[in-house]
Amino acid sequence: MRRTKRLPLEQLTPYLCEPPFPEPLDWRAVFGNDRPVEIEVGFGKGLFLLNSALQHPDVNYFGIEIMRKYQLFTATRMAIRQLTNVRLAKADARHFMKVHVVPGSVRAIHVYFPDPWWKKRHHKRRLFTAEFVAACTAALQADGEFRLATDVAEYFAVMTELCTAQPQLALVNTSEVVDTSAGSFLTNFERKAQLKGTPVHRATYRKRTPETTSPTSGGTTDTTTPPTIS
Numbered sequence: 572m573r574r575t576k577r578l579p580l581e582q583l584t585p586y587l588c589e590p591p592f593p594e595p596l597d598w599r600a601v602f603g604n605d606r607p608v609e610i611e612v613g614f615g616k617g618l619f620l621l622n623s624a625l626q627h628p629d630v631n632y633f634g635i636e637i638m639r640k641y642q643l644f645t646a647t648r649m650a651i652r653q654l655t656n657v658r659l660a661k662a663d664a665r666h667f668m669k670v671h672v673v674p675g676s677v678r679a680i681h682v683y684f685p686d687p688w689w690k691k692r693h694h695k696r697r698l699f700t701a702e703f704v705a706a707c708t709a710a711l712q713a714d715g716e717f718r719l720a721t722d723v724a725e726y727f728a729v730m731t732e733l734c735t736a737q738p739q740l741a742l743v744n745t746s747e748v749v750d751t752s753a754g755s756f757l758t759n760f761e762r763k764a765q766l767k768g769t770p771v772h773r774a775t776y777r778k779r780t781p782e783t784t785s786p787t788s789g790g791t792t793d794t795t796t797p798p799t800i801s
């Protein structure tokens with residue numbers, strides 16, 4: 572991994588959404604426009620946000636990450652490329668999604684490789700709970716997409732079970748991929764999984780509308796496009 576020297580805080584400010592966060596957030600105030608908003612929860616080193624923002628300048632990307640060092644690291648990557656369509660909050664997404672995001676205001680939510688918290692006694696620290704899935708579902712607009720990936724089969728089962736139990740979500744597709752071809756990973760952790768040869772499990776859900784009859788319509792940005800920066 573190339574070392575990226577963090578830029579001074581003044582240069583990162585345009586990318587940082589700092590507390591106190593309004594309840595709820597006004598996306599127009601956050602981004603200065605009315606473009607569609609997609610959220611990534613737990614963005615880590617920000618590879619998915621970076622490539623998505625570069626590939627889709629007409630989409631606003633909002634990242635929520637609990638660790639300040641990753642918020643600043645990712646903001647540096649955005650600032651170096653002078654991207655204007657990314658904002659990053661340092662917050663616990665379990666609270667943030669519920670309290671700060673306007674219901675029905677988000678086109679897609681991406682959660683890639685959430686921490687598995689392997690030990691049973693630590694499972695309560697996991698991101699995925701019925702409450703988190705309910706908050707994400709509420710945040711999505713009609714036909715909005717909930718996109719998930721992990722290399723932990725047991726956690727994937729928990730995640731998909733929670734989504735299946737959410738009546739407003741319809742399964743679009745799931746897949747299990749062992750892909751070692753260079754350059755086809757979306758995130759840093761996906762790259763690690765590929766290097767180890769660990770299968771990656773993916774699922775996409777779509778928020779139902781009364782009119783929804785087919786799970787194939789919709790306009791979320793294509794996250795299967797190979798990344799431009801790795």
Ligand SMILES: C[S@@+](CC[C@H](N)C(=O)[O-])C[C@H]1O[C@@H](n2cnc3c(N)ncnc32)[C@H](O)[C@@H]1O
Nearest residue numbers: 613614615636637663664683684686758759760
């Ligand atoms: C295993 S890493 C995956 C990072 C990135 N998505 C990837 O695939 O490379 C999980 C990330 O989620 C963040 N995280 C964990 N709990 C969180 C929470 N409650 N709210 C926001 N971020 C969280 C961690 O700090 C970490 O950066």
